[in-house]
Amino acid sequence: MIILGVNAYHANASAAIVVDGRLIAAVEEERLNRVKYAAGLPARAIGFCLDRAGVKLSEVDHIAIPRDPYARLGTKLRFAMRMPKFALDRLRVMRKFAGVREDLASAFAIAPDTIRARFHRIEHHRAHMASAFFVSPFETAAVLSADGLGDFASFLCASGEGPRMRVLGEVAFPHSLGMYYTALTQYLGFWKFGDEYKVMGLAAYGQPEFLDEFRRIVRAEGAHSFRLGLKYFIHQSQGSEMTWRDATSTPVLGRLFSPYLEKRLGPARKADEPLTQRHHNLASSMQAALEEVLVSCWRGLAAETGQKSLCLAGGVAFNCVANAKVLTTTPFERVYVQPAAGDAGLSVGAAFAVQHEILGRPREFTMDHAYWGPEYSAAEMKQVAASASGSGEAAIAELDETALLESTARHIALGKIVGWYQGAAEWGPRALGNRSILADPRRPEMKDILNRRIKHREIFRPFAPSITEEAVGEYFEQTHPSPFMTFAYPVRAEKRSVIPAPTHVDGTARLQTVSRSANPLYWKLLRKVGDLTGVPVVLNTSFNDNEPIVCRPEEALDCFRRTQMDVLVMGNSILEKKSAAALAGASGGDDSGERFAAPAK
Numbered sequence: 132m133i134i135l136g137v138n139a140y141h142a143n144a145s146a147a148i149v150v151d152g153r154l155i156a157a158v159e160e161e162r163l164n165r166v167k168y169a170a171g172l173p174a175r176a177i178g179f180c181l182d183r184a185g186v187k188l189s190e191v192d193h194i195a196i197p198r199d200p201y202a203r204l205g206t207k208l209r210f211a212m213r214m215p216k217f218a219l220d221r222l223r224v225m226r227k228f229a230g231v232r233e234d235l236a237s238a239f240a241i242a243p244d245t246i247r248a249r250f251h252r253i254e255h256h257r258a259h260m261a262s263a264f265f266v267s268p269f270e271t272a273a274v275l276s277a278d279g280l281g282d283f284a285s286f287l288c289a290s291g292e293g294p295r296m297r298v299l300g301e302v303a304f305p306h307s308l309g310m311y312y313t314a315l316t317q318y319l320g321f322w323k324f325g326d327e328y329k330v331m332g333l334a335a336y337g338q339p340e341f342l343d344e345f346r347r348i349v350r351a352e353g354a355h356s357f358r359l360g361l362k363y364f365i366h367q368s369q370g371s372e373m374t375w376r377d378a379t380s381t382p383v384l385g386r387l388f389s390p391y392l393e394k395r396l397g398p399a400r401k402a403d404e405p406l407t408q409r410h411h412n413l414a415s416s417m418q419a420a421l422e423e424v425l426v427s428c429w430r431g432l433a434a435e436t437g438q439k440s441l442c443l444a445g446g447v448a449f450n451c452v453a454n455a456k457v458l459t460t461t462p463f464e465r466v467y468v469q470p471a472a473g474d475a476g477l478s479v480g481a482a483f484a485v486q487h488e489i490l491g492r493p494r495e496f497t498m499d500h501a502y503w504g505p506e507y508s509a510a511e512m513k514q515v516a517a518s519a520s521g522s523g524e525a526a527i528a529e530l531d532e533t534a535l536l537e538s539t540a541r542h543i544a545l546g547k548i549v550g551w552y553q554g555a556a557e558w559g560p561r562a563l564g565n566r567s568i569l570a571d572p573r574r575p576e577m578k579d580i581l582n583r584r585i586k587h588r589e590i591f592r593p594f595a596p597s598i599t600e601e602a603v604g605e606y607f608e609q610t611h612p613s614p615f616m617t618f619a620y621p622v623r624a625e626k627r628s629v630i631p632a633p634t635h636v637d638g639t640a641r642l643q644t645v646s647r648s649a650n651p652l653y654w655k656l657l658r659k660v661g662d663l664t665g666v667p668v669v670l671n672t673s674f675n676d677n678e679p680i681v682c683r684p685e686e687a688l689d690c691f692r693r694t695q696m697d698v699l700v701m702g703n704s705i706l707e708k709k710s711a712a713a714l715a716g717a718s719g720g721d722d723s724g725e726r727f728a729a730p731a732k
């Protein structure tokens with residue numbers, strides 16, 4: 132039984148393929164067409180999934196689309212009567228989805244009638260919930276999806292049991308936690324699609340001085356529901372359209388906040404204005420109000436279901452600061468957030484919704500790692516690495532695994548910036564040890580060095596640590612697994628000075644817990660770093676520079692060359708920039724490894 136999930140004509144376009152109940156491959160289109168948050172038809176992602184499963188499009192049994200134009204039709208019609216522009220947008224979307232078979236056939240140069248698959252339309256939030264619950268390790272759980280908007284709702288919650296989910300409540304447009312967060316993100320001067328996580332990082336610098344006002348902007352209501360103060364927004368009166376020119380352009384979202392919000396909170400920050408303490412406090416207040424609503428919804432859901440396990444999905448599930456509070460503020464003891472919790476994850480969710488809810492098949496798969504993307508052979512990686520040898524810019528060595536880990540760990544301990552390219556690409560927006568840039572977490576200056584030399588990010592944004600799962604309790608106040616970097620836990624007070632680079636200003640870190648079973652090579656590297664330095668932790672940031680995370684070996688080499696990365700480890704090859712020794716001096720700001728390389732026991 133072959134099921135293809137396709138998130139199309141929407142930001143974070145993606146594809147996933149499930150064969151006989153097991154996920155075989157999943158990837159976002161942006162990794163392949165190199166356009167951040169790419170929308171449109173994810174033809175390359177579909178092509179990759181089919182190749183990985185060894186099947187042709189004509190052999191697929193079911194195609195699952197996470198969009199149901201007929202969901203909440205009555206509410207849509209009411210809005211359409213009030214807002215003609217909205218009606219036209221809906222018609223355009225419905226036409227687009229009606230032509231998906233023809234678009235697929237055209238992309239793969241086959242006749243439409245050779246696609247014998249049955250097409251299924253899975254409601255957006257049902258697909259989000261399926262993307263978490265059906266691949267979670269839980270037989271039963273409470274399930275919650277929250278995002279900006281999808282199929283005219285922003286929030287759905289359910290009780291999940293085996294291959295079924297029973298919906299317990301929903302919140303429909305125009306009330307939306309995602310819209311709330313995006314509107315305030317815009318108000319704070321961050322207008323790019325996907326900028327919300329920046330404001331989450333900024334919130335740690337402030338105090339919730341404006342919380343009372345924010346409680347008027349969004350407030351909990353009922354057992355697991357909430358309301359927006361609609362005066363503060365314009366999406367309900369003027370639309371909230373996400374637009375993109377074509378599949379090769381990043382989507383753009385129009386303004387969401389109203390003049391009334393500026394009247395109450397002061398003028399919006401312009402994108403080029405400096406950030407002040409007031410902005411920090413606004414961000415802090417926004418985050419605090421979101422958390423109050425989420426805690427209320429989680430508690431309501433816990434009370435209604437009696438469950439101890441919770442599955443979260445939708446863009447709001449990327450709020451790792453809030454997620455961590457499930458464990459401290461509710462009866463839930465276990466939380467599962469799959470790595471592509473946002474709209475990319477819909478392709479996985481739609482496919483598993485067909486497998487279980489439509490075909491009635493039992494569950495037999497758990498997503499316990501994130502490595503579902505493209506993978507290249509040792510020979511391909513070696514060939515690309517070797518192509519750098521004639522350039523005179525890098526020294527290359529080919530090492531066995533033991534020597535490779537020794538050498539990489541030593542480079543990290545000496546303060547060098549290491550590109551680490553191994554195995555299959557990660558599913559979801561986080562680099563989790565296969566397409567990562569690694570650095571020494573013990574050096575307080577490493578955040579500035581990474582920003583100056585490679586990432587060029589806003590200085591207030593934190594970097595994240597990876598840690599062996601065995602050491603989590605020694606460094607963090609929580610030990611619940613965070614394999615996909617979807618939780619931010621407080622670093623133990625006595626360890627904040629030990630790993631200052633990835634510890635945020637509020638003493639938390641958005642950690643990745645690494646198990647031997649999920650990523651054996653990365654786990655061994657962390658152990659090796661621990662042997663060398665006494666600290667089994669590395670700073671782990673995505674392998675990219677203002678672009679989607681690198682996918683192919685050629686992109687890794689290109690990023691290595693055009694940035695001031697010191698070392699590239701690709702497969703079993705190590706490339707060291709010939710100027711790396713000098714750069715390492717510059718990075719450490721001292722005579723490098725001596726002070727830091729000694730075990731800190």
Ligand SMILES: [Fe+2]
Nearest residue numbers: 278281445474
């Ligand atoms: Fe969504």
